[in-house]
Amino acid sequence: MGDMKTLKFKLYQHKRNRHLKRTINAAGVIYNHCIALHRRYYRMYGKYLSCAKLQSHIAKLRKRNSFWQQVGSQAVQDICQRIDKAYQLFFKHNKKGVRPPGFKKVKKYKSFTLKQAGYKFLSGNRVKIGSKVYQFWKSREIEGTVKTLTIKRTTLGELFMVVVVDDGSSEVEVKTGRIAGFDFGLKTFLTCSDGTKIESPQFFKQSLNAMTKAARQHSKKLKGSSHRERARKNLVRKYEDISNRRRDWFWKLAHELTDKFDVLCFETLNLKGMQRLWGRKISDLAFGEFLQILEWVAKKKNNLVIFIDQWYPSSKTCSSCSHVLENLDLSLREWRCPSCQSVNGRDENAALNIQMVGASSIRLGDVRQAMPAIAV
Numbered sequence: 151m152g153d154m155k156t157l158k159f160k161l162y163q164h165k166r167n168r169h170l171k172r173t174i175n176a177a178g179v180i181y182n183h184c185i186a187l188h189r190r191y192y193r194m195y196g197k198y199l200s201c202a203k204l205q206s207h208i209a210k211l212r213k214r215n216s217f218w219q220q221v222g223s224q225a226v227q228d229i230c231q232r233i234d235k236a237y238q239l240f241f242k243h244n245k246k247g248v249r250p251p252g253f254k255k256v257k258k259y260k261s262f263t264l265k266q267a268g269y270k271f272l273s274g275n276r277v278k279i280g281s282k283v284y285q286f287w288k289s290r291e292i293e294g295t296v297k298t299l300t301i302k303r304t305t306l307g308e309l310f311m312v313v314v315v316d317d318g319s320s321e322v323e324v325k326t327g328r329i330a331g332f333d334f335g336l337k338t339f340l341t342c343s344d345g346t347k348i349e350s351p352q353f354f355k356q357s358l359n360a361m362t363k364a365a366r367q368h369s370k371k372l373k374g375s376s377h378r379e380r381a382r383k384n385l386v387r388k389y390e391d392i393s394n395r396r397r398d399w400f401w402k403l404a405h406e407l408t409d410k411f412d413v414l415c416f417e418t419l420n421l422k423g424m425q426r427l428w429g430r431k432i433s434d435l436a437f438g439e440f441l442q443i444l445e446w447v448a449k450k451k452n453n454l455v456i457f458i459d460q461w462y463p464s465s466k467t468c469s470s471c472s473h474v475l476e477n478l479d480l481s482l483r484e485w486r487c488p489s490c491q492s493v494n495g496r497d498e499n500a501a502l503n504i505q506m507v508g509a510s511s512i513r514l515g516d517v518r519q520a521m522p523a524i525a526v
């Protein structure tokens with residue numbers, strides 16, 4: 151099996167789309183019915199309702215309900231499986247504060263997912279879902295085996311088609327013979343082990359300010375008023391505008407980096423930890439999104455992206471002699487190694503360590519041709 155990738159396409163606006171929206175609503179109703187069944191079952195028998203039981207019961211109900219039939223049987227199965235997964239998570243981690251799945255407002259219900267059946271890609275930019283044909287903005291080719299197709303409704307009521315494909319695996323190709331480690335930061339987005347720094351673009355900060363302003367406007371308006379609805383749409387648009395600009399920048403950066411290096415090493419992100427540390431919404435910075443894009447581009451161009459364990463002390467280890475400090479204050483941008491006396495720039499040192507650990511974890515089979523071609 152190869153790597154999965156996720157492709158997102160916007161659907162053309164069309165009267166026909168109301169069928170998809172109705173399907174999403176019906177999926178929301180089914181979802182809520184499943185939750186109600188779970189709860190009732192638990193009240194009656196003091197036991198958890200298994201996924202198989204839930205599925206067969208819902209399948210029976212669906213046969214007698216034409217509204218429910220708008221949701222394909224595969225999508226119904228998917229709903230049952232998702233709820234089951236959510237309960238399993240809850241059983242496993244309820245002590246850590248994970249909540250059981252709850253009811254959702256049908257108006258806010260966002261999507262339905264089809265697996266192998268219920269859709270067909272036609273020539274050009276057309277896709278048949280159920281018995282109807284829809285058109286989408288085909289921003290790229292859909293290559294590989296389609297695993298799932300999801301129709302999503304945004305808060306603005308637009309429809310997107312999200313396709314997950316298995317693109318068949320491929321090996322790393324040695325092109326530049328170079329490997330690099332990267333350290334993420336707030337001001338400097340990435341510090342590379344070769345000493346270069348990639349600063350966060352100015353619009354990151356500007357756009358954050360614009361967002362804050364729009365959010366303030368929104369919260370000042372009277373609840374339920376048309377002004378508030380307009381402010382909400384404005385806020386959503388601002389947010390989408392920012393995400394788009396940021397995504398553009400991520401794509402460009404991903405291409406630059408994959409042109410420059412064959413192998414790119416990163417630390418696995420501990421987003422929760424970072425949030426605590428920096429006390430702001432890391433999601434704004436969307437490191438995770440960047441990594442997704444980078445992995446996609448790397449896959450396409452036969453580069454290798456390696457993640458090293460987030461618990462490896464990349465900042466506290468001296469990249470010259472491997473001495474490990476007991477602790478290193480966050481405010482220190484530079485430190486002198488007590489063992490070998492070399493002066494380490496905080497981020498460069500971390501990037502160097504990430505590169506070294508990453509390089510040592512490359513398996514021979516990962517790289518086509520000879521390993522010595524990679525200069526560490």
Ligand SMILES: [Zn+2]
Pocket residue numbers: 468469470471472473487488489490491492
């Ligand atoms: Zn040292």
